[in-house]
Amino acid sequence: MAIRQIIDFVAIKAACENCRLAALCLPAGLEAPDLKRLEQLVRRPHPLRRGAALFRASDRMHAIYAxxxxxxxxxxxxxDGREKVLGFYLPGELLGFDGLGSGQHRCTADALETASVCELPLAQLQELADRLPSLNHQLYRLMSQEIAHDQEMLLLLSDKNAQERLATFLLNLAQRFGKRGFSAGEFHLSMSRQNIANYLGLTLETVSRTFSQFQREGLLSVERRHVRLLDKRRLSVMAGPGRPASSSTAT
Amino acid sequence: MAIRQIIDFVAIKAACENCRLAALCLPAGLEAPDLKRLEQLVRRPHPLRRGAALFRASDRMHAIYAxxxxxxxxxxxxxDGREKVLGFYLPGELLGFDGLGSGQHRCTADALETASVCELPLAQLQELADRLPSLNHQLYRLMSQEIAHDQEMLLLLSDKNAQERLATFLLNLAQRFGKRGFSAGEFHLSMSRQNIANYLGLTLETVSRTFSQFQREGLLSVERRHVRLLDKRRLSVMAGPGRPASSSTAT
DNA sequence: CGCCCGTTTGAGATCGTTCAAGCCAGGTGG
DNA sequence: CCACCTGGCTTGAACGATCTCAAACGGGCG
Known part of the structure; x- marks a missing residue:
């Protein structure tokens, strides 16, 4: 498979120090020597295909992933089997802290498309963290961001209507894509309407209708999963309070 | 003031080792020698009266509070001035981590009634934590619990109806009161309907009506802020999925 | 005693859900 | 190569839970 080969090739070359995502990733804020040590822990497992689980709820936690x-x-x-989508993660973002307290993951993570990660084995990470206060602080910072994100979502779910929710979501994605060097005005949604709806506490019909409405009003153009934001200013007004930014583990 | 004197008297005697809340508090899981060191950090400021702020959003974080x-x-x-109530904290529970990442609090904490805290100055706590991995792990555990709580709330806010929300809330409170040696079946709500409503993502009218409905159905009796749970089994069924427990920073 | 605030209760409006039908793109098999 | 099927998405219509607006109640405090 050609794709597999390309990815493996990249994997061999990838190192935190050279990684173009480093600034967004765990290493941010670490000094060079600490970074070296961290780098030695990193594993790069094979890519996962769409739908494959990176970890599952109640799995013993054995790593953090970038x-x-x-x-x-x-x-x-x-x-009772109901699912609740908690977040989406883009390149450079970290996931898997949810188990740091108990040693068990509380949620399941699966790939929305073919995806690959860097894996930081927990045992060695904690050992390293016990000796490096700076790494500890970095981990606190990341957990704190997780809390911040969840609290933004609490505000969104208790106060915002469907339009505010979708606008908030799209601007957040745009901002995160932009930060990663992708276009912040035009992007591909790797998640289904159902996933968006669940994340935003709506039904997929409402999400779909709201997309259509935004399009009629000239705020964006959307075709299936391709979105182009045409009037971020107005979207931003619609999104209402709470920074439109800061979703997920993004900084 | 008599009350003030009593509280000050208690304050002088209180020490983590003897504190009846110790098992629920930060010290849980720490060994005796580490506990001694932690104990030396603790300050016990004067009680706050109803409405007084313990810390405010954007304040520099300088302590964790129990x-x-x-x-x-x-x-x-x-x-835009809208408030979102994030949580309620009972004796033995810890608050103030929200600033651990950035060094600034993200939310405001205020007393619902006359209340007092133990204060753990951050600078010394972090210094201690840098030398005591066990304390670090304890802090991770607590932040993790905060995340767990927020995620329970996300589920509540996106999936549950008014009855499920209120039932979940009441059972959670009951469980927390019970753990603290208060009655788990009958208790006083220190928060207004408005606060409950905001916390649960409802209006105060809906909360009030749902209380009345529960009372008509024999699930509980309520008079102003005094609640007695009469049928926890049925309430538990109403509360729906997601443990009714685990709210706030309680273990 | 009377005011004020928190609460309860009622009636009507609203937004999102539910149920249902149809559409479109991509993949499959004849 | 086309017909068909499937899954994800869009659109419509009616319903219903919660919100909004409004009025009245009741306890606590000056």
């Missing part, structure tokens, strides 16, 4: 390519979704399964 | 008596609410102020 998205290298592709994208992920995390969700959480209620006792 | 509730000693009374109760607190945390909320988060959106740009």
């Amino acid at each position: 998205v290298r390519a592709g994208s992920f979704r995390t969700y959480y399964l209620a006792e | 509730v000693r008596a009374g109760s607190f609410r945390t909320y988060y102020l959106a740009e």
